[in-house]
Amino acid sequence: MSLSPGFDVVHEVAVSDGAEVFEHGWQSFSPTTTYALGARPHRPTSERNRMLNYRQSSHPGPDGYFGEGVLAVSDGAGSVHVVAAEDPFTTGVRLQAVVSGSVVVVGADGPVAVRVVPGSSVQEALRSWAVSAVAAAGLPAARPAPTAWCSWYEYWGGVRREDIVENLSAMRSLELPVDVVQIDDGYSAEIGDWLTPSATFADLRGLVEQIRGEGRRAGIWLAPFFAGARSRLAAEHPDWLLRHPHGGALHAGNNWNQDLYSLDLSHPGAAEWMHTVFSTFASWGIDYFKIDFIAAGAIPGVRASGADPVTAYRDGLRLIRSAVGPSAHILGCGAPVLPSVGLVDSIRVSADTGHTFAPDDGDMCSPSQEAALLSARGRQFMNGVFFANDPDCLIVGPKVENRDAWAAHVEAVGGAVVSSDRLAGLDDWGLETTRRLLTR
Structure with missing residues (x-):
């Protein structure tokens, strides 16, 4: 399987047993989760659902993995590779991950940065990336929500x-x-x-x-x-x-x-x-x-x-x-x-x-x-x-x-x-x- 047209290879990850891929959905309602490598990702069951709940310009297929703004690969050997848009908040960069033998090939349709976090779970690595992204953007601390x-x-x-x-x-x-x-x-x-x-x-x-x-x-x-x-x-x-x-x-x-x-x-x-x-x-x-x-x-x-x-x-x-x-x-x-x-x-x-x-x-x-x-x-x-x-x-x-x-x-x-x-x-x-x- 190859990357879709318009996506360039930006990173490759050698993987072993236990590898996982994290897909981030475009909007609140878009499915977001981590999959065991090879598991089929969630996709819309109707065009109405796609229009209301997914990014309308994105058409990910049932094979391979797709991330909006960020995607992560846990290589099965203890490291998590977080691939994210260089500017994740003001751009709409999309990412793909396809499996080629024992390698996961990650592609993107815009500029990205790669962060490798050893000895971490996917959620821990993503939180580390998020903290860094907020600091780089100079954003204030998040405010708590009222009841x-x-x-x-x-x-x-x-x-x-x-x-x-x-x-x-x-x-x-x-x-x-x-x-x-x-x-x-x-x-x-x-x-x-x-x-x-x-x-x-x-x-x-x-x-x-x-x-x-x-x-x-x-x-x-x-x-x-x-x-x-x-x-x-x-x-x-x-x-x-x-x-x-x-x-x-x-x-x-x-x-x-x-x-x-x-x-x-x-x-x-x-x-x-x-x-x-x-x-x-x-x-x-x-x-x-x-x-x-x-x-x-x-x-x-x-x-x-x-x-x-x-x-x-x-x-x-x-x-x-x-x-x-x-x-x-x-x-x-x-x-x-x-x-x-x-x-x-x-x-x-x-x-x-x-x-x-x-x-x-x-x-x-x-x-x-x-x-x-x-x-x-x-x-x-x-x-x-x-x-x-x-x-x-x-x-x-x-x-x-x-x-x-x-x-x-x-x-x-x-x-x-x-x-x-x-x-x-x-x-x-x-x-x-x-x-x-x-x-x-």
């Missing part, structure tokens, strides 16, 4: 104002140490129309004031690089949407039973609008922002500025930060992981979790505890170095399969802890576990 409660896993998109108020009351009566009450998807009229409330959130600002009046911080969910096909945003400003090279708006996937478009935040009008959205929420007192599906900001397409996808994505995050201020907490989800370093405070390091263990479609990017466990463990080396790792929400209600194992995983990650059960519906074990993990 939070999120509406998503109990109420999904059908959440109502009354649901938030009920859980706010339960936090008080149960004396739970929740810093942030985060309203998830369901409060806005459409994907992209963030300042237009849904029918169940007529007074969103008043709800934010009520949360803050309880002495807690207010948080909110947005997918800032998306405009749904049903949104006023897409209908009224088609010139703000990312374009195909040959013209026409560029689809960024399909979800919420509609086509999705990527918003080109390099367009002055789109940039002004998005700054207004975030600064408006910040002026209400919201200082925790879960920004989701943000890989849509880094897909290939024609942008008003002419910027490449990674630069445009990072510029978009800087725009958001300028609107919310330096002290607000930004959680990136569905995020290109390495290009987000230094620009978000915490990041989802896996697929969504779920009330069941296995993914329905067998895809290790799809919502499930199994997929979430896989990539969070693969990215554990990042926690406290690049950002606070978010393993996804703590869900421990009676209807959750393997809830004790899932709680143990969230605790072991040691990063963000975000409860997402209906608090009044927890049994004794679920309540005690939630209280324990929220208490630091």
Whole structure:
């Protein structure tokens, strides 16, 4: 097997029994793990999954290994070879590893640096590389994440104002140490129309004031690089949407039973609008922002500025930060992981979790505890170095399969802890576990 066109040989590793290869996925939901040499890697099971959960310009096959920004080979003799982009945070270098007899050949489509770490596990070697990369970039230390409660896993998109108020009351009566009450998807009229409330959130600002009046911080969910096909945003400003090279708006996937478009935040009008959205929420007192599906900001397409996808994505995050201020907490989800370093405070390091263990479609990017466990463990080396790792929400209600194992995983990650059960519906074990993990 040979390297793909456009990839040049950058390193070769002589391997023996016990050799392993670490693949790093492009964004939060992309599978990330270490494989025994010869094991077949996880790949998308459908084109929809690939569009929403993998890098759209990458098409790794089932044979060989593929890393976005970084790849590592444990040679079986005690050393780990970490091959990473020279500038892993501002470029989108891709890597391949193919087996040729007793040698693993590593290729890349851009400049890389090789770090050989003897006497180390893969995770230890990757953490050593991460510490060095942060120091080389002159980035500040990662900030810890506040504890939070999120509406998503109990109420999904059908959440109502009354649901938030009920859980706010339960936090008080149960004396739970929740810093942030985060309203998830369901409060806005459409994907992209963030300042237009849904029918169940007529007074969103008043709800934010009520949360803050309880002495807690207010948080909110947005997918800032998306405009749904049903949104006023897409209908009224088609010139703000990312374009195909040959013209026409560029689809960024399909979800919420509609086509999705990527918003080109390099367009002055789109940039002004998005700054207004975030600064408006910040002026209400919201200082925790879960920004989701943000890989849509880094897909290939024609942008008003002419910027490449990674630069445009990072510029978009800087725009958001300028609107919310330096002290607000930004959680990136569905995020290109390495290009987000230094620009978000915490990041989802896996697929969504779920009330069941296995993914329905067998895809290790799809919502499930199994997929979430896989990539969070693969990215554990990042926690406290690049950002606070978010393993996804703590869900421990009676209807959750393997809830004790899932709680143990969230605790072991040691990063963000975000409860997402209906608090009044927890049994004794679920309540005690939630209280324990929220208490630091």
